[in-house]
Every structure is written in C-alpha cells, then in structure tokens.
Amino acid sequence: MVKGIKKLDYAFYRRADVLAIARDLIGKLLVTRVDQVLTSGRIVETEAYAGPSDKASHAYGNRKSTRTGVMYREGGCAYVYLCYGLHHLFNVVTNREGIPHAVLIRALEPVSGLDKMAERTGKKSGDISLTRGPGNLSRALGLRHGMSGTDLCGQDIFIADDGTAVPPGSILATPRIGVGYAAEDAALPYRFIWQGNKYVSGKISG
DNA sequence: CGACCGATCGTCT
DNA sequence: GACGATCGGTCGA
Numbered sequence: 723m724v725k726g727i728k729k730l731d732y733a734f735y736r737r738a739d740v741l742a743i744a745r746d747l748i749g750k751l752l753v754t755r756v757d758q759v760l761t762s763g764r765i766v767e768t769e770a771y772a773g774p775s776d777k778a779s780h781a782y783g784n785r786k787s788t789r790t791g792v793m794y795r796e797g798g799c800a801y802v803y804l805c806y807g808l809h810h811l812f813n814v815v816t817n818r819e820g821i822p823h824a825v826l827i828r829a830l831e832p833v834s835g836l837d838k839m840a841e842r843t844g845k846k847s848g849d850i851s852l853t854r855g856p857g858n859l860s861r862a863l864g865l866r867h868g869m870s871g872t873d874l875c876g877q878d879i880f881i882a883d884d885g886t887a888v889p890p891g892s893i894l895a896t897p898r899i900g901v902g903y904a905a906e907d908a909a910l911p912y913r914f915i916w917q918g919n920k921y922v923s924g925k926i927s928g
Numbered sequence: 929c930g931a932c933c934g935a936t937c938g939t940c941t
Numbered sequence: 942g943a944c945g946a947t948c949g950g951t952c953g954a
Contacts, residue, residue, distance in 0.1 A: 807936035930952105
C-alpha cells in the first residue's frame with residue numbers, strides 16, 4: 723500500500739452515528755481491486771440511511787430479506803444491490819450487528835485507474851460522468867451486486883484516508899435524491915456533498 | 929434548462 | 942405482477 727494512506731478500520735464503521743460517518747466519508751478514497759486492477763476515487767457525495775425508523779431505507783420497519791439482510795451485519799462490509807434492473811448501488815454498512823444502518827456512496831472524483839474505468843464504462847477517461855452518480859461510479863470501479871457482503875477491511879474493496887483535509891465549511895447537508903416516496907423523511911438533510919466539486923451529482927452548482 | 933421517457937431485472941408481495 | 946436509493950437521450954420552451 724502507498725505510504726501515507728491509512729485504510730479505515732472497523733471502529734470507523736461501527737460507530738452509532740450514521741450521519742457522522744456519512745459526513746466523515748467525504749474526502750476519503752474508495753479503492754477497489756477487481757480483475758487484478760486497482761481503481762480508486764475520492765468520495766465527494768454520500769447519503770445516510772438511518773435504519774428501521776427511516777422511511778427511505780430498505781430496512782424501514784426492520785424489513786429483512788435475502789437482499790437487505792447484509793445491512794444488519796456488523797459494520798464494515800459492503801451492501802450492493804441492483805436498482806432499476808441495471809444499476810449497481812454501493813453502500814457501506816455501519817453500526818453494530820442487528821442495527822441496519824448504511825451509507826450510500828453517490829459520487830467520486832476519479833483518482834487512479836482512469837483507463838480501466840473508461841474501459842468498463844465505454845466512456846473516455848476524462849468524461850465527467852465516469853464516477854458521477856451512484857450507478858456510474860459502481861460501473862467504473864467494477865462493483866457488482868454479487869459483491870454485497872464483501873469485507874471493507876480486506877484487499878478487494880476498502881476505503882482509505884490519504885490525509886486530505888476537507889474544510890468543514892465546504893461540506894453541505896441536503897435532502898436525499900430519489901426518495902420522494904419516503905414521505906416526511908424525504909426532506910431530512912441526510913445527503914452530504916463536497917460543495918462546488920464538479921463530480922457531485924444533480925444540478926451543477928458552486 | 930426542465931420535463932419526460934425507455935431500458936431492464938432482481939426482489940418482494 | 943409491480944416496482945425501484947438511476948441514467949442518458951430527446952423534445953419543447
């Protein structure tokens with residue numbers, strides 16, 4: 723591993739405050755090694771899903787199934803699922819066993835393995851949409867829903883701190899995307915973005 | 929720029 | 942049998 727880069731440990735993921743974890747993930751590096759190739763990107767957008775009481779969460783009301791059961795595991799593994807039949811959305815499972823908290827990674831700024839990302843997506847390595855949006859970044863990094871449950875402290879998928887400091891004032895909390903069905907919970911400020919970063923999904927701003 | 933729509937299929941009812 | 946924690950293209954103002 724590259725000097726000066728620290729892989730996040732289980733203690734990071736097992737904290738009780740999923741909002742703090744979602745915020746803390748901004749600026750970290752998401753790294754995958756799929757097909758023997760390393761690809762990575764800096765996290766610039768996340769969303770917290772706060773368990774049984776959160777109407778936007780797959781685990782709302784403690785719903786549990788083969789797919790969502792991964793969310794109930796001890797924090798520190800991946801929850802990847804297929805959305806709309808074609809997009810693989812990558813989440814980080816947090817908190818302790820039995821508490822289905824998760825953080826959806828929604829956008830990255832590409833850091834390494836750009837050529838491989840381009841190959842996987844059929845785009846050019848400079849394409850802004852390469853890792854912008856949860857479906858796009860999963861394709862670029864080779865994340866598939868079959869990888870759900872993968873240990874985040876292993877070699878295949880992990881998140882690291884390379885010492886990059888994000889000014890607290892540049893992290894903005896907003897409502898989550900695409901969860902209009904969640905009634906009053908749709909308005910909760912559970913989405914965190916690195917304000918002004920061009921890889922943040924949605925409207926261009928900042 | 930905003931609104932709309934088709935693609936596509938595993939999962940849950 | 943219906944429905945998405947999306948994306949990218951198209952169409953109209």
